[in-house]
Amino acid sequence: MIDPRLLRAEPDLFRDSQLRRGADNSAVDRFLELDRSRRTAQQLFEEVRAQQKQMGKRIGPARGAEKRGELTEGQQAELARWLTEAEELSNRVKAAESEVADLEPQVEAAATEIDNLVDPDAPIGSESDFRTLHEVGKPRDFDSEGFSPKDHLELGEILRAIDTDRAAKVSGSRFFYLTGDGALLELALLNLAMNFATGNGFTPIIPPALVRPPAMAGTGFLGQAEENVYRLEADDLYLVGTAEVPLAAFHSNEILDAEQLPLRYAGFSPCFRREAGSHGRDTRGIIRVHQFDKVEMFSFCNPDEAVAEHERLLSWEQEFLDLLELPYRVIDVATGDLGSSAARKYDIEAWIPTQGRYREVTSTSNCTTFQSRRLNIRMRSKSGSPHPLATLNGTLIAMPRVIVALLENHQSADGSVAIPEALRPYLGGRDRLLPK
RNA sequence: GGAGAUGUCGCCUAGUCUGGUUUAUGGCGCCCGCCUGCUAAGCGGGUUGAGGUUUUAAGACCUCUCGAGGGUUCAAAUCCCUCCAUCUCCGCCA
Numbered sequence: 001m002i003d004p005r006l007l008r009a010e011p012d013l014f015r016d017s018q019l020r021r022g023a024d025n026s027a028v029d030r031f032l033e034l035d036r037s038r039r040t041a042q043q044l045f046e047e048v049r050a051q052q053k054q055m056g057k058r059i060g061p062a063r064g065a066e067k068r069g070e071l072t073e074g075q076q077a078e079l080a081r082w083l084t085e086a087e088e089l090s091n092r093v094k095a096a097e098s099e100v101a102d103l104e105p106q107v108e109a110a111a112t113e114i115d116n117l118v119d120p121d122a123p124i125g126s127e128s129d130f131r132t133l134h135e136v137g138k139p140r141d142f143d144s145e146g147f148s149p150k151d152h153l154e155l156g157e158i159l160r161a162i163d164t165d166r167a168a169k170v171s172g173s174r175f176f177y178l179t180g181d182g183a184l185l186e187l188a189l190l191n192l193a194m195n196f197a198t199g200n201g202f203t204p205i206i207p208p209a210l211v212r213p214p215a216m217a218g219t220g221f222l223g224q225a226e227e228n229v230y231r232l233e234a235d236d237l238y239l240v241g242t243a244e245v246p247l248a249a250f251h252s253n254e255i256l257d258a259e260q261l262p263l264r265y266a267g268f269s270p271c272f273r274r275e276a277g278s279h280g281r282d283t284r285g286i287i288r289v290h291q292f293d294k295v296e297m298f299s300f301c302n303p304d305e306a307v308a309e310h311e312r313l314l315s316w317e318q319e320f321l322d323l324l325e326l327p328y329r330v331i332d333v334a335t336g337d338l339g340s341s342a343a344r345k346y347d348i349e350a351w352i353p354t355q356g357r358y359r360e361v362t363s364t365s366n367c368t369t370f371q372s373r374r375l376n377i378r379m380r381s382k383s384g385s386p387h388p389l390a391t392l393n394g395t396l397i398a399m400p401r402v403i404v405a406l407l408e409n410h411q412s413a414d415g416s417v418a419i420p421e422a423l424r425p426y427l428g429g430r431d432r433l434l435p436k
Numbered sequence: 437g438g439a440g441a442u443g444u445c446g447c448c449u450a451g452u453c454u455g456g457u458u459u460a461u462g463g464c465g466c467c468c469g470c471c472u473g474c475u476a477a478g479c480g481g482g483u484u485g486a487g488g489u490u491u492u493a494a495g496a497c498c499u500c501u502c503g504a505g506g507g508u509u510c511a512a513a514u515c516c517c518u519c520c521a522u523c524u525c526c527g528c529c530a
Contacts, residue, residue: 060456
């Protein structure tokens with residue numbers, strides 16, 4: 001949700017931002033017009049409502065006196081007149097109220113169509129117009145090592161770590177079993193990630209993966225992204241696509257103490273994605289799946305701190321990938337590819353040898369005050385009234401894609417896979433996964 | 437799943453049966469001021485949140501807000517309906 005007062009005062013900011021996203025900006029003017037009508041209607045309502053209340057204050061005591069039989073004939077007649085007048089007022093109140101009630105959702109709808117203001121520093125353009133910020137590590141030269149790399153699925157089968165055939169039998173396409181060392185690998189990554197997070201001051205959280213509609217809507221997943229969300233019709237619940245949803249909604253309808261900020265959480269949850277519209281893409285292996293586990297970082301912070309916090313989230317993401325000894329690059333996502341709630345977004349893409357390219361493994365977004373407005377999360381400093389705060393999120397680890405990157409980048413010709421040093425304590429001190 | 441109880445402005449609490457004379461009571465906590473060698477106590481005032489009108493400004497005023505949403509009524513914290521949450525008991529269960 002955008003800031004309606006800012007929009008009234010400086011609509012050009014929003015028109016321009018929408019253009020930068022390559023999005024429709026007609027909602028800005030639609031909002032302004034509806035908002036004006038709504039406020040006019042609101043004022044009328046408040047006026048007649050005030051009259052009605054005044055009348056009620058006269059009728060009340062008079063009725064009391066009437067019951068006690070203390071009214072003179074003249075007062076009795078006056079009361080009767082008041083009641084007639086009150087009835088008429090009541091009708092006018094109802095009419096005015098229903099006009100407001102009519103306009104309200106329209107204003108709301110227009111506001112919802114307006115995306116978050118983009119950060120002026122974000123590169124302008126569509127998906128391919130990203131800016132590369134860093135490249136870290138070098139892709140391995142398998143040619144010079146004298147063998148061609150196997151892809152993660154082949155390795156996963158050699159190690160008996162990944163089983164997609166049986167997953168297809170049981171659940172369908174885009175599902176997987178992690179077996180043996182595969183399962184242990186995920187648990188090791190989880191523990192490494194959680195220790196890393198808590199070491200950096202995050203509170204570990206295991207949130208619910210089923211949420212009610214307001215949580216889903218508040219985080220912005222019921223707009224364009226809706227087709228990718230699983231919904232449980234019978235119970236009116238959604239399966240979350242990321243822990244961002246329950247983490248963001250954790251403090252919904254709360255006013256947080258500004259002194260306590262930033263509040264940082266690391267949430268571990270399963271993630272469910274329908275992957276509608278991606279038929280035929282990444283059908284092999286576990287790069288694109290319907291269900292996976294992820295540790296997500298989430299921060300509630302002062303809007304003044306949001307840009308710095310975003311940089312911090314990014315550097316934690318990088319640090320974590322460094323621990324896993326993976327080559328990657330960091331990109332500054334272009335305005336057209338931000339999604340409605342992010343003002344700026346950095347993706348980290350790990351090198352995938354068998355694809356000869358970088359693929360997204362983590363992503364961090366600065367949502368400024370956009371989400372907190374929808375979720376009604378505010379902060380209060382010692383003096384002064386509550387204000388919306390900023391929310392930011394960033395992937396610490398998305399299991400399948402990191403497993404893909406680990407297997408492919410650290411493989412040997414015999415199909416064994418080297419375990420990065422940081423991970424060894426979590427795998428019983430082993431330094432390799434061996435074919436089974 | 438069955439039976440019952442509860443939900444009031446940070447916390448506790450009055451008000452709900454019997455609708456109006458309530459700007460929603462009082463206490464605790466917190467904030468400001470007064471008073472007092474200091475502290476404590478005492479005294480006075482303030483203290484839900486949202487939207488709006490107006491003003492150079494401080495402010496003033498209005499409307500909404502008693503778990504949420506509907507309804508009845510001239511008028512709803514109070515009556516009716518639906519939903520949500522919590523608690524107690526019973527049953528079932530990893």
